[in-house]
Amino acid sequence: MFETLIQMLGLVACGVAWRILRPGKLSPEQVRHGLTESVYYLFLPALVLVVLWRTPIGLDSLRISLLSASGILLALLFSGLACRLCRMPPAVSGAIMLASAFPNATYLGLPVLQTTFGDWARSVAIQYDLFAATPLLFTVGILIAQHFGEGEAEAGFLRRLMRIPPLWAALLGSLLNLSGVPLGNSLEVVLNHLGNTVIPLMLVALGLSLQWHRFSRRQLGPLLVVSVIQLLLTPLLVWRLAIQLGLSGDLLTAVVLEAAMPSMVLGLVLCDRFRLDTTLYALAVTVTTLLSLLSLPFWFGLV
Structure with missing residues (x-):
């Protein structure tokens, strides 16, 4: 696990180097915006x-979604x-709650699970995120941002979900799967090339998102709250719930690792839009991402 994280850290470091050198x-x-937009609208779907x-x-799939929602709530x-x-x-408060609850289930979880367990684990990361975490972010997460922030009210629930291309891809893929429609070889090759x-x-974009330049001591308390909940408490609770639901083996480990992922980068968008403490949230992403280099191997060995 640690070797896997070190390999991915090399790609994250490329993003950090770009931020520093500015070529x-x-x-x-x-x-970062160009990379994340291309991933969000084309490659990830x-x-x-x-x-x-x-x-x-x-x-x-139902168990994974239930565990994701339970951990976030x-x-x-x-x-x-x-x-x-x-x-x-x-x-x-709004920034702390968003940073503590919503994990980087796809941008970091997907590469961690795929590299650690193989291609089968990609579906765990995708289902954990798109079947629970993302819908909750654009409903409960926005309600929290509205309550603690100062931005204007957002569009309705269904309208927000309709603007999420990966979610549409998840619904279409699930429908084709359950309907027994065969996946043609040529189409599969094209989709795999895009998906690869x-x-x-995502890892380079994550490196571009990390920043330290506005750190101050008064932020230590909030960052400690976020780190303890996101990296320790949530995976512990999800682990116990997963055992009660009958998960075991590599699937159990994969779900717990998803719950132990650092703070979601996408939350920065909500902090900006609703005038929450964006600086604190960005620092939370940086701190929890760096600490996850220690916490993820810990959970992998423990579970």
């Missing part, structure tokens, strides 16, 4: 479609209580 005429933010089209969908509960007890300002670009692009 070319584009800013790091523009490069292709990967999701081909994986879910040929992956058996059954009770395990419990993390929101505990982080909300921590913010209230510590009397955090609203903008800080997802992991390196």
Whole structure:
């Protein structure tokens, strides 16, 4: 596991180096935006479609979705209580809750699971994210951002979900799978070529997202809350729930690792839009990503 993370760290380091060296005429933010937009609208939907089209969908898919939703909702509960007890300002509370609850299930979880367990584990990361985490982010997550932030009200629930291309790919892939429609060889080759670009692009984009330049001591408390909940408490709770639901072996380990992923990069969008503490959230992504180099091998060995 640690060797796998070191290999992926090399791609993340490329993004960090780009942020520092700034080659070319584009800013790091523009490069990151271009990479994430291409992944979000083209490469990731292709990967999701081909994986879910040929992956058996059954009770395990339901269990993975239930565990993902349970972990996120419990993390929101505990982080909300921590913010209230510590009397955090609203903008800080919203950022802490989002950073504590929503894991980087696809951008980091997908490469970790695929490299550790093989291609079959890609479906675990995709189902954990698109069948629970992403819908919750664009519903409950937005409600939390609206409550603690200052932005305007968002469009309706269904309209928000309709704007998520990977989710449409997940629904289409699942429908074709359950309908027994065969996946043609030529189409599979094209989708695989597109999907194979997802992991390196996501890891480079993650490196471009990491930043330390605004760190201050007053942020240690909030960062500690996020790190403990995201990297320790949530995977522990999901592990116990997964055992109760009958998961075992590599599938159990894969689900627990998904729950132990660092904070989701996409949450920065909500922090920007609703005027939450974006600096704190960006630092939370950086800190939890670096700490996950230690926590993920810990959970892999423990489970």
